[in-house]
Amino acid sequence: MEALSGKSKVSRAFPARGPCQAGAAVLLASLALTTPLLSQAAIDPNVAPRAAALDRQGERHLAVDLLGRYLATAPDDGSAWLQLGRFYLYDARDWHLEDHRGDPDGLLYLDFAATALEQSIRLAVDSGVVFRGLAEVERALIFVEDSGWAAARYARARPGVPPMPPFILELGANLLASCPAGGVLLTGNDLEALSVWYGSIEHPALDILPIRPALYATDSLYRRRMAEAMGVDPGLSVQSALAAVAPRRPLCLSPGTDSAAVPPLAWMPLRLVRVNRTGSPGPEALSVNELLKATRQSGSPWVLAARGVYDGAARHNVLLCSSLLLLFGDSPPPACRP
Structure with missing residues (x-):
């Protein structure tokens, strides 16, 4: 590597x-x-x-x-x-x-x-x-x-780069584990992109292709490379490209994915994401232990931002409120409150 x-x-x-x-x-x-x-x-x-x-x-x-x-x-x-x-x-x-x-x-x-x-x-x-x-x-x-x-997915962060907070690494692992094998995972905000990229470094064998839709729409070099990875025409818009790949690969929408990039397909919740087809998520169990620790120990705005990702997931998947997010105890995400 x-x-x-x-x-x-x-x-x-x-x-x-x-x-x-x-x-x-x-x-x-x-x-x-x-x-x-x-x-x-x-x-x-x-x-x-x-x-x-x-x-x-x-x-x-x-x-x-x-x-x-x-x-x-x-x-x-x-x-x-x-x-x-x-x-x-x-x-x-x-x-x-x-x-x-x-x-x-x-x-x-x-x-x-x-x-x-x-x-x-x-x-x-x-x-x-x-x-x-x-x-x-x-x-x-x-x-x-x-x-x-194909080359970048097996690359590591350069030596000397400070490690990310554990709750960010945990978020990336959870998002990747929510997407079925071989899936295309769309990310929204910077925190999602950051956590998924670091998670991909730790788990390159998951064969999840992360896509940043805003970049796909505006950056010609990025669009060409990621279209190549998906096996679609780089001349297609991001929405059309995803629609073209949907019959062959699972599509996974992170909670922060911009709806303008999403093709009009039937979407269903799966763990933290929404998918266009049924499939088995990754074998790793989801965890919010690191986020809970950070919530108790830190007032960082990034902790609140990470909690916001889980809240966004719960808006589409209420089952999270009675399973994973029960661990938040008396301070559940807003989507899980009565």
Whole structure:
């Protein structure tokens, strides 16, 4: 099994996004390699929110420049590092939307994101580990686009990548175990995609093909590779492609799957997913033990997000309320409350 590494084969035709962003990227790389500054500025809790506001106004390059200059003098602001890492992660995603053109390319943006997010992890910022994992998911996406799913499904996360929280790994295992063997598993939000990707690393023999419908609709390279894996025409829309594969493979909808991507088939609940045909789910029993531990020990918003996935599943499968989700005791998901 190999690591998710190597250079992207895609082109770099567009100019850089701007000198401020390019300069901040160089600054970010240099900060990661230097010793702490002798004189550090006080942490300003308003900088990260100001950067977020600039991004909402469509001025991400200014937001990145602001954070880069600020972190050069206040390198112990974990929230600012997290925000900077998120911006580079979003830049990597935008690179896909821009037809894989631009300089830096997606892999370099992900390197910048990883460096910033590892600083946020060092400073014990709650979401740092999760966004660092999302950066690896995006790196895996480029690996899929370069080499195809057949090669990517047996790849591992690169050495040194921080492990995911156990409740996220548990969620991924549960979603994969809910889909019959040979199934195509559609994921919705980032948490579902993250958990399923890490679960696929741990259980490559399950032969479950995870699909991100939004990417399939917008990313031509991803669509070509995943259409190849499903054996369908890459010119088809995501809905038509899934309808074409449905007679041959089980389709599994995660709780967060966008209904716009779902073909008009008869769907039935099976564990945490909905399927288009009857079939036996994976042999592993579902468990929420890690989520229960995290609920007691952590106030992380990602714990609440994970609970939301189970709640979404219970909306389609009420049997979960009288089985797996009974373990939540006096605080069941909203879908299980009278």
